Amino acid sequence: MTDFADLEISLHRRDGNTYNIEMRLTQPNSDADIRLGQGQSLTAQIDLVTLQDLIITPDEYGDELAKSLFADPNVLAAWAQARATAQSLQAPLRVRLLVGPSAGELNSLYWEALRDPQDKSQLTTSENVLFSRYLSSNDWRPVKLRPKGDLKALVFISNPSDLASYKLAAVDVAGEMARAHEALGNIPITDLPAKPDEKATLNNLAARLRDGYDILYLAAHGTVATGEAVIWLQDEEGKSARTPASQVVTRIREMMNPPRLVVLASCQSAGKGNGNALQAFGPQLAQGGIPAVIAMQGNISMDSVKKFMPVFFGELQKDGQIDRALAVSRGTVRTAHDFWMPVLFMRLKSGKIWYVPGFGAEGGGFEKWPALLNAVQRQAVVPVIGPGLLNAYYGSFGEIANKWAEEYAYPLSPHQKNMLPQVAQYLSVQQTSRFPYETLETYIQKQLVERYGSILPDDLKGGGASAAADPFADPFADPFADPAAAGGAPKISAVDQMLIKVGQHLRTKDPNEQHRILAKLPLQIYISTNFDTIMEDALKAEGKQPVSVICPWKESLKEAAMVGADTMPTADKPMVYHLFGRWDVPESLVLTQDDYFDFISGKAKLYQLIPARVRAAVANGALLLTGFSMNDWSFRVFYRAMIDEDVRKRPPAFPRFGIQLALDEQSAMQPERARKYLEKYFGADKFEIYWGDSADFLKDLSAEWAKVAK
Numbered sequence: 076m077t078d079f080a081d082l083e084i085s086l087h088r089r090d091g092n093t094y095n096i097e098m099r100l101t102q103p104n105s106d107a108d109i110r111l112g113q114g115q116s117l118t119a120q121i122d123l124v125t126l127q128d129l130i131i132t133p134d135e136y137g138d139e140l141a142k143s144l145f146a147d148p149n150v151l152a153a154w155a156q157a158r159a160t161a162q163s164l165q166a167p168l169r170v171r172l173l174v175g176p177s178a179g180e181l182n183s184l185y186w187e188a189l190r191d192p193q194d195k196s197q198l199t200t201s202e203n204v205l206f207s208r209y210l211s212s213n214d215w216r217p218v219k220l221r222p223k224g225d226l227k228a229l230v231f232i233s234n235p236s237d238l239a240s241y242k243l244a245a246v247d248v249a250g251e252m253a254r255a256h257e258a259l260g261n262i263p264i265t266d267l268p269a270k271p272d273e274k275a276t277l278n279n280l281a282a283r284l285r286d287g288y289d290i291l292y293l294a295a296h297g298t299v300a301t302g303e304a305v306i307w308l309q310d311e312e313g314k315s316a317r318t319p320a321s322q323v324v325t326r327i328r329e330m331m332n333p334p335r336l337v338v339l340a341s342c343q344s345a346g347k348g349n350g351n352a353l354q355a356f357g358p359q360l361a362q363g364g365i366p367a368v369i370a371m372q373g374n375i376s377m378d379s380v381k382k383f384m385p386v387f388f389g390e391l392q393k394d395g396q397i398d399r400a401l402a403v404s405r406g407t408v409r410t411a412h413d414f415w416m417p418v419l420f421m422r423l424k425s426g427k428i429w430y431v432p433g434f435g436a437e438g439g440g441f442e443k444w445p446a447l448l449n450a451v452q453r454q455a456v457v458p459v460i461g462p463g464l465l466n467a468y469y470g471s472f473g474e475i476a477n478k479w480a481e482e483y484a485y486p487l488s489p490h491q492k493n494m495l496p497q498v499a500q501y502l503s504v505q506q507t508s509r510f511p512y513e514t515l516e517t518y519i520q521k522q523l524v525e526r527y528g529s530i531l532p533d534d535l536k537g538g539g540a541s542a543a544a545d546p547f548a549d550p551f552a553d554p555f556a557d558p559a560a561a562g563g564a565p566k567i568s569a570v571d572q573m574l575i576k577v578g579q580h581l582r583t584k585d586p587n588e589q590h591r592i593l594a595k596l597p598l599q600i601y602i603s604t605n606f607d608t609i610m611e612d613a614l615k616a617e618g619k620q621p622v623s624v625i626c627p628w629k630e631s632l633k634e635a636a637m638v639g640a641d642t643m644p645t646a647d648k649p650m651v652y653h654l655f656g657r658w659d660v661p662e663s664l665v666l667t668q669d670d671y672f673d674f675i676s677g678k679a680k681l682y683q684l685i686p687a688r689v690r691a692a693v694a695n696g697a698l699l700l701t702g703f704s705m706n707d708w709s710f711r712v713f714y715r716a717m718i719d720e721d722v723r724k725r726p727p728a729f730p731r732f733g734i735q736l737a738l739d740e741q742s743a744m745q746p747e748r749a750r751k752y753l754e755k756y757f758g759a760d761k762f763e764i765y766w767g768d769s770a771d772f773l774k775d776l777s778a779e780w781a782k783v784a785k
Contacts (some may be wrong), residue, residue, distance in 0.1 A: 078103030080161035081424070082474050086119070088177040094119045096144075098153045104164050106479060111153035119144050123180060130185060133415055137197065139191035140454055154192065156331035169398065169426065171209040180401055182208075182358065184374060187405070188415035200406035200414065205398035207421040210361040222319055226429055229288040229334075230255040231267045231297035231309045233275035235315035243296050243307070251294040251340070259383035260392055263581050277310045281326045281781070284334065289428065294340040297356055304355040317559060320356035323365040331470060331526065335428050336367045336388075336397065340380055344370040361667035367397050367428065369419040369487040375416040379408045383417060395429040443763060444779050451780060453594055457692045460603040460610060461709060463702030464589045469522035470578055472707075475515070496708045500668035509556040516570045523573045530580045535573050547785065568658040571607055579607040582616065589702070589770055590713040592777045593617070597646040600692045606658045610651050620648045623654065625663050627684050628674045635660050640686050652689050654717075655709060671708050682716075693717050701769040 081101040089095045096117040102110045121143045129136040145151045156601045174181045179609035187206065189198045199206040232255075233679045234246035252266055252341050268275055273415050275295070283289065296307040304320035327333050337360050344356045357370025367389075370405050390400035401419050408414045418504075450456045473493040479485070480492035483502060491497045499511035551735035567575070582591040594613035595602065603611055614621040622644065627636035655674070665674055674697030676682070682690065703710035 078164075078166050079205070079426070080157070080164060080166045081169045081171070082157045083173060084172045085175060086171040086178050086181055089176040092120050092122055094121060094178055094181070096147075096150055098135045098150075098157070100157050100160060102160065103164060103280075112149050112157055117150050117153065118147050119150065120146060121184075122180065124287045125607070126184060130188075131410060131439065133185075133188045134190070136185060137188040137415075138195065139200075140155070140184065140186070140188065141190045141192045141195075151192055153699055155461055156371045158193070161203075165206055168397070169205045169207075169283065171207055171421075173209045181530065187372075187413050187418055187734075197409055200402060200409045202399060202402050202406075205426065207398045207401075207426075209422060210358055210420050218784070226262050226289045227287065228259050228264050228292060229260050229267060229283055229289035230259070230264055230292045231275060231283075231292075231294070232281055233306075233743075235307055235309050236313045237315050237387040238296070238307070241315065246294060246296065254381060255292050255340075256383060257296070257761070258388045259290070260385075260388055262392070262671065274311060274313055276311060277308055277323060277326060277408050277475065278325075280308075281330075285330060286328065287332050289335050289338045291334040292340065293337065297339070297344040299355055304359065305355055309667070320359050323356070324359045325739070327360070327365070328363040333365060337365050337369070339368065339370040342386070344372075346351070351698065357399055357418065357420055361422065366421065366423045369397075370418055370420065372418050373413065373416045377412050379411050379413050379416070382408050382411075387564070391428065395427045397423065398426045399429055418545065419503060446695060447776075448779060448783050451598070453785070454597050454599050455692075456596065456598055457497050457696040457699045458593050458598065458601050459698055459713060460601060460605060461700065461702030461707060461769070462605060463704065465574075465605060465607070465609075465702075467581065469526070473704075474516060478518075479514070487529060494708070495705065496668040497670055499666050503667050503669070511666055512661055516568075516658070519568050520573060520721065523570075523577055527577045527580060531573060531576055535569065535576065569659040574607045574609055575612045579616070582613060587770065587774045587777065589773050591616075592773045593701075596780065597776070599649050600643040600651060600689060600696075601651045602689070602693075602713075603651055603653050604655050604713060606653070606656055606664055608651070614649060619646075622648065622650050623657065624650055624652050624686065626654045626681070628655075628665065628677065628681055629662070632660070632663055633684075635663065636684070650686075650687070650688070653712060665709075665712075671712050675712055700709050701773065703769075 081102060083097075083099045083673050085097045085099075087095045096112040098117065102109070119390055121140075125138060126139055126143070129139055145154060157168060157683055172186055186208065187199045189206075190196065191198045198204055219332055230252060231247045232246060232251045234248050238245055244548035248268075256264060263290070265283065265286075267273065267279060273279065289472070298305050298307070305317045306320055307321075308316045308318045310316040337357075339360075345647065355370070357368045357372075360368045360370075377618055383404045387400050387404035390403045391397065393400075398419060398421065401417065405414055405417060423488050441746065447456070462590075472495040476493050476495040476498040479495075479498045479502065483498075483505065485492055485498055485501055486500070499515070502511040502514065528536060578588075578590060582588045584612055585591075590613040593610065594617045603610055608623060611621045622639040622642045623637045624639045625644075626677075627631060627633045639650070642648070653663070665671060700710065701712075
């Protein structure tokens with residue numbers, strides 16, 4: 076993987092035509108920022124009127140823009156230092172331009188025409204300088220990368236039948252579709268419209284995007300009128316539906332899985348250079364949470380689009396680096412008068428849209444399949460199930476934490492806003508001790524209704540018949556009472572009933588649903604860090620008779636934890652051990668920061684209370700930690716609580732650690748540093764790290780197991 080030197084240039088209004096400049100350089104494999112020109116005043120004099128008159132000659136415009144930006148000797152020296160540092164490290168220089176709120180008028184400048192102040196060459200057509208504009212977003216959701224082979228694209232072309240009456244040229248739908256297909260190469264594509272009677276309406280666009288697409292390629296007329304960006308979509312009759320860009324952005328932003336890259340092949344989609352650029356479609360999409368947007372800041376010629384797009388997507392498929400692909404593709408039209416029109420708005424620090432799943436930083440193969448399959452045959456594999464297996468059900472814990480942090484004004488460090496234990500702890504103090512548990516249950520139920528309402532019974536969606544089974548339904552009942560304590564069988568909580576129904580639906584729909592894959596394996600013990608009983612239901616669907624057991628991590632759970640604890644698990648009657656609690660026993664849930672601290676502080680005593688078969692499985696079995704990210708508290712606490720020094724010293728009979736770590740945008744930037752961190756974290760333990768979603772690994776495991784299980 077290529078390393079980059081990262082240079083952020085931020086501009087802020089000082090007075091008149093004078094702007095303050097800040098320049099921060101981050102070297103490859105470093106978290107430390109170097110503030111260039113520290114202790115010096117870095118300023119620029121930018122005359123917008125003069126620049127606007129020069130755009131008919133892009134070379135002169137680029138020269139003048141460079142003179143304005145680098146006229147201050149301190150700024151020029153800082154730029155030279157950044158270039159020299161990157162060259163000495165043999166690394167490309169990733170330049171991200173950030174225009175502060177006080178200097179919004181600078182967003183209307185054509186920064187992509189900028190020329191190098193040192194040799195006067197075009198700056199944004201070189202693979203050695205990767206240029207993008209950075210726009211902040213109110214979308215706190217972490218950017219999860221997808222494997223290269225799973226990428227999907229939606230091609231959306233709008234050609235209203237009455238464009239001529241507005242003096243707009245008709246859009247060549249067949250030609251645009253052909254160019255999009257050629258450009259996207261072997262990425263699976265869905266067309267909209269796909270048939271003559273299908274219209275390019277906003278509702279149809281939103282409905283298709285909900286199916287989950289990584290790339291949206293949109294070709295339509297775009298204009299900016301009276302300060303409002305407008306996209307010319309179709310109505311139900313095929314005529315013009317002049318749709319404010321803000322409406323389109325709102326519909327996309329409300330989706331659980333919006334596209335990661337939007338390519339706008341529409342005229343003026345990045346503004347007209349009239350001071351209202353931030354109201355145009357491209358920037359609005361970026362501010363609305365789309366990680367990367369390519370838009371056109373003017374009436375780009377069809378000839379340039381034909382040359383630009385295929386090269387861009389061809390380069391993108393080589394390494395997934397959006398800004399590098401854009402630099403190469405812009406270089407193919409460098410002699411055209413409109414080479415500067417494609418603009419990249421990006422909030423991806425890594426610049427990547429996909430990754431290659433597998434073992435090692437570059438997705439290498441797994442050499443220990445024979446040993447792992449042997450362990451499966453001997454029923455010695457122990458899956459440790461993490462929260463990532465539930466992302467398709469209601470999203471990630473990080474997303475929940477971000478929503479709560481924003482809604483309840485979480486006051487602590489911004490980097491903690493995606494960590495549910497910290498945010499839940501804050502809510503337990505700010506509100507009541509029960510509040511985060513009840514709020515989590517309500518949130519998950521709402522998400523399940525929004526996503527899967529069509530397959531859920533009405534009594535579950537409305538809280539009717541299910542209310543009696545909900546531990547929180549009676550406000551005067553003991554909220555932490557064990558339903559089994561009175562001698563009866565535990566009642567399934569409302570949220571767990573909903574999760575089980577959705578699990579059944581997903582297993583029917585997808586043969587590679589993760590619980591289904593795990594349930595098909597001949598295993599004796601499953602350790603779950605989740606609260607649901609989806610795993611138990613999946614095992615029942617395979618004709619097995621699972622026993623569900625709760626970990627007694629606090630004194631009041633001893634009686635509840637005894638139920639099923641003395642069972643001798645087998646492949647036909649496996650045990651599902653809930654380490655951090657189960658929905659039907661609310662007191663057992665490990666959710667807040669204090670819960671995790673209490674859990675880990677009593678690990679010496681706790682270890683003796685855990686069934687001997689579970690302890691032996693952890694000590695001797697082939698552990699598959701699946702569905703975790705590096706920052707998950709459940710991942711870290713499991714390891715520290717369950718893997719004691721005696722276990723570490725004992726040579727493993729089977730491959731001890733098969734860890735599937737979800738690859739987020741941050742770990743994609745520096746996978747080698749992440750690997751070194753984990754090596755230090757695990758010490759002398761032997762482990763294998765699979766970089767990618769747990770679904771990728773389990774799909775491979777299922778395929779490998781099918782070969783030997785015949």
